[in-house]
Amino acid sequence: MRRLITIFIVSMLVCCSLWGQQEAHYTHFMNNKLAINPAYAGSKDVASISALYRMQWVGMEEAPQTQTLYAHMPMFKDRVGLGVGLIHDTHGVTKDWRGSVSYAYRIRVGDKGKLSLGLNGSIHAQEVNWTLLRSNDQGDNALPQQDKSKYLPNFGAGVYYYSNRFYAGVSIPNLLKNNLSFTSTATGVTKPTEIRHFYMMAGVIFGNKVKVKPGILLKYVENAPFDFDANVSVLFAEKFWVGATYRLQDAVAGLVGYQLGDQLRLGVSYDYTISELRNYNNGSFEVLAEYLFRYKNKKFTNPRFFF
Numbered sequence: 001m002r003r004l005i006t007i008f009i010v011s012m013l014v015c016c017s018l019w020g021q022q023e024a025h026y027t028h029f030m031n032n033k034l035a036i037n038p039a040y041a042g043s044k045d046v047a048s049i050s051a052l053y054r055m056q057w058v059g060m061e062e063a064p065q066t067q068t069l070y071a072h073m074p075m076f077k078d079r080v081g082l083g084v085g086l087i088h089d090t091h092g093v094t095k096d097w098r099g100s101v102s103y104a105y106r107i108r109v110g111d112k113g114k115l116s117l118g119l120n121g122s123i124h125a126q127e128v129n130w131t132l133l134r135s136n137d138q139g140d141n142a143l144p145q146q147d148k149s150k151y152l153p154n155f156g157a158g159v160y161y162y163s164n165r166f167y168a169g170v171s172i173p174n175l176l177k178n179n180l181s182f183t184s185t186a187t188g189v190t191k192p193t194e195i196r197h198f199y200m201m202a203g204v205i206f207g208n209k210v211k212v213k214p215g216i217l218l219k220y221v222e223n224a225p226f227d228f229d230a231n232v233s234v235l236f237a238e239k240f241w242v243g244a245t246y247r248l249q250d251a252v253a254g255l256v257g258y259q260l261g262d263q264l265r266l267g268v269s270y271d272y273t274i275s276e277l278r279n280y281n282n283g284s285f286e287v288l289a290e291y292l293f294r295y296k297n298k299k300f301t302n303p304r305f306f307f
Contacts, residue, residue: 023173023197024054024064024066024087024089025054025056025229025247025250025284026052026054026286027054027229027245027247027253027255027269027271027284027286028052028255028267028269028286028288029201029215029217029229029231030201030203030213030215030217030231030233031050031267031288031290032050032052032068032070032288033160033169033201034050034070034072034083034085034102035052035068035070035085035087035173036158036171036173036199036201036217037118037158037160037169037170037171037173037199037201038083038100038103038104038118038119038120038156038157038158038171039104039116039117039118039157039158039159039160039169039171040072040081040083040102040104040116040118040158040160040169041081041082041083041102041103041104041116041118042072042073042074042075042078042080042081042082042083042104042106042116043072043074043081043104043106043114043116043160043162043307044072044073044074044292045074045078046073046074046292046293046294047071047072047073047074047292047293048071048072048073048290048291048292048293049069049070049071049290049291049293050068050069050070050071050288050289050290050291051067051068051069051070051288051289051290052066052067052286052287052288052289053065053066053067053286053287054066054067054284054285054286055284055285055286056271056284057273057277057280057281057282057283057284058281058282058283058284058285059280059281059282060277060280060281062091062092062093063091063281064089064090064091065089065090065091066087066088066089066090067087067088067089068085068086068087068088069085069086070083070084070085070086071083071084072084072102073293078106079105079106080103080104080105080106081102081103081104081105081106081116082101082102082103083100083101083102083103083104083120084099084100084101084102085098085099085100085102086098086099086100087100093128093129094126094127094128094129095126095127095128095129096124096125096126096127097124097125097126098122098123098124098125099122099123100121100122100123101120101121102118102119102120103118103119103120104116104117104118104119104160105117105118109161112163113161113162113163114161114162115159115160115161116159116160116161116162117158117159118157118158118159118160118171119155119156119157120155120156120157120158120173121153121155122153122154122155122156122173122174123151123152123153123154124151124152124153124154124174124178124194125149125150125151125152126149126150126151126152126180127148127149128148128149152176152178152180152194153176153178154175154176154178154194155174155175155176156171156172156173156174156175157171157172157175158170158171158172158173158199159171162307164205165204165205166202166203166204166205167201167202167203167204167307168200168201168202168203169199169200169201169202170198170199170200170201171198171199172196172197172198172199173197173199174194174196174197175196176194177193177195177196178193178194179192179193180192180193180194195221195222195223195224196221196222197219197220197221198219198220198221199217199218199219200217200218201215201216201217201218202215202216203215203216203307205307209237210234210235210236211234211235212232212233212234212235213232213233213234213235214230214231214232214233215230215231215232215233216228216229216230216231217229217231227247227248227250228247228248229245229246229247229248230245230246231243231244231245231246231255232244233255238259239258239259240256240257240258240259241255241256241257241258241259241267242254242255242256242257243255243256245269245271247271249274249275250273250274250275251271251272251273251274251275251283251284252271252272252274253269253270253271253272254269254270255267255268255269256268256269257288262292262294263291263292263293263294264289264290264291264292265288265289265290265291266287266288266289267286267287267288267289268285268286268287268288269285269286269288270283270284270285271283271284271285
């Protein structure tokens with residue numbers, strides 16, 4: 001029974017909260033930009049594929065877990081970027097899948113900068129396993145008696161500017177406020193819906209032999225407190241990097257990564273919870289892998305790993 005109560009509480013807090021953040025946190029937000037902004041598609045200058053796994057609130061039963069897989073590439077003399085993505089998210093009795101396609105059109109700004117305008121379309125598949133819950137009252141109609149699922153289309157937009165030393169972007173990944181309710185709602189009761197998330201990101205690189213990159217991700221969710229992540233990463237010898245992140249009133253994190261040759265990069269991070277939830281979990285961690293494809297007909301002397 002304790003396990004079932006935990007499942008229900010986690011689901012309500014993470015998934016079905018009417019005014020809380022619904023999108024997953026990413027400590028590697030600076031390395032997982034396509035999950036946030038469709039205008040990032042193709043900005044690596046070569047084809048790229050990345051995978052991320054996040055385990056949130058280790059030690060808490062049925063806590064959120066997120067897996068992402070993204071691939072993107074430039075086309076038509078680098079004027080266009082195309083990307084595809086898949087996100088799988090589980091929390092409590094809820095499972096979410098989101099598949100997306102991103103399109104970006106880039107415009108040169110000056111000698112070194114590019115301005116990218118992006119759109120994305122997505123399908124959100126949500127499943128709630130109500131049969132994992134047990135009611136104290138037999139025949140309680142407040143809980144459905146069978147598992148439910150639904151498919152919700154959505155689309156988003158973003159703008160992204162970048163050069164060799166600076167990037168900045170704004171985006172809204174999901175513009176439609178789809179109805180998330182699986183049950184009939186009484187008159188006067190607010191229905192749970194997908195909430196719009198507004199993102200703004202920026203970062204800059206200082207130094208040459210040792211590169212320092214501070215970055216920030218600002219997040220605003222309708223009817224929820226303003227939130228932000230601030231990160232500083234340091235790259236040594238173009239191979240090894242370390243970083244630290246602060247997430248407002250939620251966690252502090254450490255990140256490390258290593259670049260294996262020109263094409264493969266691996267990274268891990270650990271979040272230490274500083275909110276009241278710290279007494280109920282052992283933190284969160286992420287694992288990231290990214291691979292850049294080499295083209296015979298394209299110069300590959302400066303892989304864009306740090307951006």
